[in-house]
Amino acid sequence: MERLLALWAEPLSEERPDGSALRDYLRVLDVLGALCPFVEPIRLGLCTLPLRGPSRFFGGDEAVFHAVRESVRDVLGLEVSLGVAEGLFCAELAARQNVVVAAGQTTEFRRTQPLTALGHKELATTGRRLGLYTVGDFADLKSASVAERFSAAVRVLHRVARGELAELPGQRDTRLVARLRSARGEDVVGDEQVGFFGQRSAGDDRAQAAAHRVRHRLGPEGVLVARLHGGRVPEDRASLAPWGSPSRDLRDDAPWPGRLAGPSPTTLLHQPVTVDVRDAFDEPVRMGARGSLSAVPASLVPLRGSRREIVWFAGPWPLVERWWASGRRRAHVQVLLDSGEALLLSAETGRWWLVGIYD
Amino acid sequence: MTGSGYSYEHMFAFPTSRPRLSDDLVATLRPVTLAKSRIIPLSEPWASLTPGRGLRRGSTVLVHAQPGLGGLSVALGLLSEASDKGHWSAVVGVDDPGVVAMSDLGVDLRRVLFVPRPCGAWAETTADLLDGVDLLIVRPPSRAVHATARRLMDRVRERGTVLIVLTEPSSPWPLPVDLSFHLTSSRWMMSSRLDARYVTLRIGGRGEAARRGEHVVMVPDAHGRAVTR
Numbered sequence: 001m002e003r004l005l006a007l008w009a010e011p012l013s014e015e016r017p018d019g020s021a022l023r024d025y026l027r028v029l030d031v032l033g034a035l036c037p038f039v040e041p042i043r044l045g046l047c048t049l050p051l052r053g054p055s056r057f058f059g060g061d062e063a064v065f066h067a068v069r070e071s072v073r074d075v076l077g078l079e080v081s082l083g084v085a086e087g088l089f090c091a092e093l094a095a096r097q098n099v100v101v102a103a104g105q106t107t108e109f110r111r112t113q114p115l116t117a118l119g120h121k122e123l124a125t126t127g128r129r130l131g132l133y134t135v136g137d138f139a140d141l142k143s144a145s146v147a148e149r150f151s152a153a154v155r156v157l158h159r160v161a162r163g164e165l166a167e168l169p170g171q172r173d174t175r176l177v178a179r180l181r182s183a184r185g186e187d188v189v190g191d192e193q194v195g196f197f198g199q200r201s202a203g204d205d206r207a208q209a210a211a212h213r214v215r216h217r218l219g220p221e222g223v224l225v226a227r228l229h230g231g232r233v234p235e236d237r238a239s240l241a242p243w244g245s246p247s248r249d250l251r252d253d254a255p256w257p258g259r260l261a262g263p264s265p266t267t268l269l270h271q272p273v274t275v276d277v278r279d280a281f282d283e284p285v286r287m288g289a290r291g292s293l294s295a296v297p298a299s300l301v302p303l304r305g306s307r308r309e310i311v312w313f314a315g316p317w318p319l320v321e322r323w324w325a326s327g328r329r330r331a332h333v334q335v336l337l338d339s340g341e342a343l344l345l346s347a348e349t350g351r352w353w354l355v356g357i358y359d
Numbered sequence: 360m361t362g363s364g365y366s367y368e369h370m371f372a373f374p375t376s377r378p379r380l381s382d383d384l385v386a387t388l389r390p391v392t393l394a395k396s397r398i399i400p401l402s403e404p405w406a407s408l409t410p411g412r413g414l415r416r417g418s419t420v421l422v423h424a425q426p427g428l429g430g431l432s433v434a435l436g437l438l439s440e441a442s443d444k445g446h447w448s449a450v451v452g453v454d455d456p457g458v459v460a461m462s463d464l465g466v467d468l469r470r471v472l473f474v475p476r477p478c479g480a481w482a483e484t485t486a487d488l489l490d491g492v493d494l495l496i497v498r499p500p501s502r503a504v505h506a507t508a509r510r511l512m513d514r515v516r517e518r519g520t521v522l523i524v525l526t527e528p529s530s531p532w533p534l535p536v537d538l539s540f541h542l543t544s545s546r547w548m549m550s551s552r553l554d555a556r557y558v559t560l561r562i563g564g565r566g567e568a569a570r571r572g573e574h575v576v577m578v579p580d581a582h583g584r585a586v587t588r
Binding site: 234 | 384425426427428431435445446453454456457458459461463468470473474476477478480483484487488489490491492545546547549551553554556579582583
């Protein structure tokens with residue numbers, strides 16, 4: 001199996017509401033792409049490249065590590081951890097532990113890993129009770145015995161533990177490549193928007209021609225069309241796509257339990273901006289783990305601009321989404337300012353974001 | 360199902376249940392233009408507020424409000440009936456349009472083009488789009504130059520489009536318009552969340568539109584629609 005150099009950047013692994021994690025990750029890929037053309041994005045914060053070619057080119061493994069560290073530090077000022085092992089599963093573990101596994105030593109490395117490395121909580125608990133503490137202990141079980149006792153998912157993990165499979169299921173983010181392409185603006189742009197039920201009227205043609213002219217003037221991102229899709233909060237329920245991009249006709253009629261009720265903001269910030277929410281004593285208001293506020297919000301301090309008084313607020317409405325994957329927690333709060341403006345705020349990772357304005 | 364209905368359905372290779380085109384769209388294809396086709400329809404409550412129950416083609420409409428108090432909701436509400444009847448519209452210079460709110464207001468998003476950031480070329484972009492759409496909302500980033508406003512309004516008249524200009528006190532429109540909505544006050548109704556907003560509109564303009572007085576409209580209501588109080 002090929003030796004892989006894995007790069008793990010913890011700060012880039014968490015999605016951020018303004019999308020900066022994805023953009024930073026993209027910049028990392030771009031600088032690595034200059035060193036080696038075979039960089040493979042795995043998921044946010046993690047990418048791999050084959051070590052053999054670059055090692056020959058740069059004159060040794062250490063030279064490659066040095067070049068990678070230097071270039072990432074140059075663009076992002078970020079220290080990354082690097083690891084080398086055979087196969088994606090071991091390469092990620094090596095990167096997280098910052099170790100270089102020598103050629104041919106990967107099996108020993110894998111066997112000494114704790115059983116939790118397979119990322120299956122119940123298996124780790126059951127294994128501990130059975131006296132299986134490492135991946136190696138688990139790998140020594142007979143396939144037939146594992147098949148008898150455990151589910152299909154664990155059978156796959158068993159094959160990973162034995163080294164028959166190189167990567168865990170779900171280790172790769174399958175949508176990442178598409179997201180990176182759209183972040184780079186490389187979306188496939190079709191020729192035209194398909195008309196209403198595929199039929200065309202004179203009005204449709206005139207609108208097409210006008211949109212073409214504006215796109216010519218402002219570039220491909222200049223003219224946008226709206227798409228509605230499912231979601232609980234306004235910022236998830238709709239998106240704007242470049243005019244002419246292939247349309248996915250998703251309808252917004254499925255029920256979404258826990259959807260934010262009432263009117264939606266007429267201005268929805270494409271990139272939410274951070275704001276400060278303070279209480280009556282000018283202390284920052286925090287969102288607790290159970291979705292309660294530490295104090296009553298009294299004023300709003302935008303990053304730029306003057307302080308605004310909050311005369312009324314509603315919420316918070318916590319939104320626990322994808323708890324099985326990222327543990328992402330958001331909560332929304334509506335506030336009314338003394339000027340009469342109503343705003344939608346969201347709290348995430350200890351910060352407040354202005355999401356929408358009820359203009 | 361009757362036999363004749365069955366055969367009728369299968370006579371055509373394409374579905375016969377086409378969306379009904381509005382009368383005024385059909386009328387534009389005729390050689391003679393009827394007076395009625397010069398009006399772009401409005402939904403309630405807007406229809407009852409305007410002379411002729413619609414927006415006259417070639418006219419310029421002004422929606423003036425303090426930022427954040429509901430001017431955008433009023434402007435977007437004016438699109439709803441027309442987009443539902445098959446007219447195309449465009450929204451220029453509104454940075455981050457709330458698409459869900461537009462859909463709640465009754466706007467058919469399939470026929471709306473957005474140019475959120477015209478990058479300093481808002482007047483040129485607006486002029487380009489005036490040829491292609493029937494209604495156009497534009498929010499000038501600053502006070503429009505007299506000559507630019509004049510040129511745009513001439514173009515609107517020539518093309519038979521309706522231009523809806525959304526202005527704030529910092530970006531006034533330098534010319535008199537055909538119909539204007541001045542948002543004088545706005546008040547939210549709250550329960551455990553924001554429920555509805557009453558906005559007071561002073562309506563004015565030329566001819567019949569002048570002296571139409573003040574009206575209170577609820578926009579949005581609890582379902583995001585615009586209704587008469």
